[in-house]
Amino acid sequence: MHDYIKERTIRIGKHVVETRKTVRMIAKEFGVSKSTVHKDLTERLPQINPELAKEVKEVLEYHKSIRHLRGGEATRKKYETETQSFNDSDSKAEPIG
DSSP, X not given: OOHHHHHHHHHHHHHHHHHOOOHHHHHHXXXXXXXXXXXXXXXXXXXXXXXXXXXXXXXXXXXXXXXXXXXXXXXXXXXXXXXXXXXXXXXXXXXXX
């Protein structure tokens, strides 16, 4: 494994433990794909630093356990926004009669 991959993997692992951010957020910050972050954290990190890998695994398991809640919240906000824009367009309509 190349040194830059090891260094990135350790930096990402430490960042996850410190910030408790999601894989998607970490991928954006580090400029890599979600797949790369996931592979770094689940496959490479245990080989490089098993102790850090355990801490990271706890954070990933927590995110996995609440993902259905985040998804439901996103859906609720989506429909709330659509309903508001629909109601706004109704209030601008001219009355019939």
